[in-house]
Amino acid sequence: MKLRNRLVAAVTGVTVVALALSFVPLYLLIRALEISDLDNALFRQATALAQHLPGTYYAGHPLDEGHADVPESIDPTPRYTAIYGPDTSLETASESFAGQAPGSLAALGLRRTLPWDGVAVDLELDDTRLRGVVMPTGDQGEALLYAVSKSTVEDDTTTLFELLLAIFVCAAGATALIARWLGERLARDVHSVAHVARLVAEGDLAARVGDPRVMGADETRSLASDLDHMISRLDEVVSSQRRFISHAAHELRSPLASLRGELQLALRRERDADEYRAALREMLSSVDALIALAEDLLRLARAQGGAPATRGRARVADVVREALRMARGHLDDRGVTIAVPPTLAEFPVEVRGAAADLARALRNLIDNAVVHSPPGGEVRIELAVVEGGVELAVVDQGPGIPVEDQPHIFTPFFRGAGGENQEGAGLGLAIARGLTEGSGGRLALDTRHTGGARMVLHLAFAENVPPA
Numbered sequence: 001m002k003l004r005n006r007l008v009a010a011v012t013g014v015t016v017v018a019l020a021l022s023f024v025p026l027y028l029l030i031r032a033l034e035i036s037d038l039d040n041a042l043f044r045q046a047t048a049l050a051q052h053l054p055g056t057y058y059a060g061h062p063l064d065e066g067h068a069d070v071p072e073s074i075d076p077t078p079r080y081t082a083i084y085g086p087d088t089s090l091e092t093a094s095e096s097f098a099g100q101a102p103g104s105l106a107a108l109g110l111r112r113t114l115p116w117d118g119v120a121v122d123l124e125l126d127d128t129r130l131r132g133v134v135m136p137t138g139d140q141g142e143a144l145l146y147a148v149s150k151s152t153v154e155d156d157t158t159t160l161f162e163l164l165l166a167i168f169v170c171a172a173g174a175t176a177l178i179a180r181w182l183g184e185r186l187a188r189d190v191h192s193v194a195h196v197a198r199l200v201a202e203g204d205l206a207a208r209v210g211d212p213r214v215m216g217a218d219e220t221r222s223l224a225s226d227l228d229h230m231i232s233r234l235d236e237v238v239s240s241q242r243r244f245i246s247h248a249a250h251e252l253r254s255p256l257a258s259l260r261g262e263l264q265l266a267l268r269r270e271r272d273a274d275e276y277r278a279a280l281r282e283m284l285s286s287v288d289a290l291i292a293l294a295e296d297l298l299r300l301a302r303a304q305g306g307a308p309a310t311r312g313r314a315r316v317a318d319v320v321r322e323a324l325r326m327a328r329g330h331l332d333d334r335g336v337t338i339a340v341p342p343t344l345a346e347f348p349v350e351v352r353g354a355a356a357d358l359a360r361a362l363r364n365l366i367d368n369a370v371v372h373s374p375p376g377g378e379v380r381i382e383l384a385v386v387e388g389g390v391e392l393a394v395v396d397q398g399p400g401i402p403v404e405d406q407p408h409i410f411t412p413f414f415r416g417a418g419g420e421n422q423e424g425a426g427l428g429l430a431i432a433r434g435l436t437e438g439s440g441g442r443l444a445l446d447t448r449h450t451g452g453a454r455m456v457l458h459l460a461f462a463e464n465v466p467p468a
């Protein structure tokens with residue numbers, strides 16, 4: 001069942017039941033009050049009349065003021081009076097009865113003994129419905145019937161009924177219309193959100209719900225803006241994946257192209273064994289570069305894949321030692337030296353993360369520092385205990401990172417000015433940051449440091465982390 005129809009049915013149903021539950025008792029109450037009002041007036045009039053009848057209980061009693069009042073409801077209508085003698089048989093009746101007055105009290109459905117204060121009865125004369133009272137006027141079953149037409153009361157209750165029915169129909173109709181309008185608005189909002197979700201599922205990441213103010217309810221408004229936000233994020237992720245793939249393909253193409261060139265050169269003419277060996281060595285180094293690049297890509301994918309290694313714990317001293325061991329192979333012949341804190345060997349602190357991951361992250365920082373150091377320069381590793389963890393900083397004496405490059409250095413494949421000619425693929429810092437964050441730590445450039453670059457690794461204490 002459609003949301004709109006369900007809303008209309010529910011709201012209208014509740015309104016109809018609520019109106020019926022209040023109108024029906026109201027109608028019955030007003031009707032009962034009208035009848036009781038009429039009965040009281042009839043009793044007063046009958047009592048007043050009985051006072052004029054000779055030989056009755058009431059004869060001679062003074063007429064009190066209240067009995068003389070003639071209520072508007074019965075004033076202009078004809079009165080029907082009948083007097084019953086002993087044995088309840090009809091003695092005389094007013095002309096208004098036109099000879100059709102009930103022949104006895106039994107014909108009115110009354111017992112022989114009436115209550116002293118009389119009884120109210122309904123009777124029908126031709127097409128006229130009457131309401132009357134029968135008052136005992138003597139000990140032998142004598143009684144007085146005093147009646148008037150019920151039409152005034154019936155007219156009033158019919159008018160009331162018609163009025164309540166009109167209100168009922170209008171209220172139910174208006175509620176149904178309002179519920180339908182609300183349902184349509186809600187359904188329209190849901191449809192536009194669903195339409196955008198469908199477009200996104202089909203690959204259109206430019207689809208947006210648009211201005212959330214056009215939405216009717218706060219909830220759908222926030223749903224629309226959340227959906228738009230989610231699509232924007234998805235768009236960013238997909239674009240960055242595309243960028244990553246195209247960069248990766250581009251990076252892989254260069255060593256592959258040079259490998260192809262070397263192969264073509266080697267095959268161009270006959271060579272002796274030494275020349276072939278030299279060509280193969282060249283090719284081997286191209287293949288090594290390719291393997292290194294593929295490994296970096298894999299590492300970056302793993303580091304950014306959100307598989308945190310926070311379950312492990314590592315000694316800071318081991319991390320630094322392993323990073324230096326890996327980095328040493330990259331030291332060139334420019335005489336760059338690496339200085340480690342003298343207290344490192346005895347540094348007992350353990351941090352969160354896998355030692356291999358943290359060492360690889362630190363190795364990438366050391367590699368960068370060495371590459372950018374001047375000949376004979378010094379790369380310094382600093383160690384400090386700070387709140388919540390340990391800070392490992394790698395400081396070099398190179399040119400530092402230009403301000404315009406600083407926001408981009410952690411982006412995969414970013415290489416600073418002149419970097420295109422460097423050997424690196426621009427993955428080192430992205431991998432280092434991914435590995436550090438995967439270990440619950442942080443990696444940042446110290447932008448306040450001057451005279452070279454200072455990269456800072458913040459590693460969290462391994463409290464409450466079980467050994468890996």
Ligand SMILES: Nc1ncnc2c1ncn2[C@@H]1O[C@H](COP(=O)(O)OP(=O)(O)OP(=O)(O)O)[C@@H](O)[C@H]1O
Binds near residue numbers: 369417
């Ligand atoms: N110590 C540093 N001094 C000056 N510039 C640096 C330093 N470290 C990083 N950079 C700049 O940041 C860029 C990105 O560094 P990153 O380590 O990610 O890539 P890369 O070193 O160029 O290549 P890869 O690390 O993949 O071999 C570098 O190209 C360089 O411009």
Ligand SMILES: [Mg+2]
Binds near residue numbers: 364367368424428429
């Ligand atoms: Mg690097």
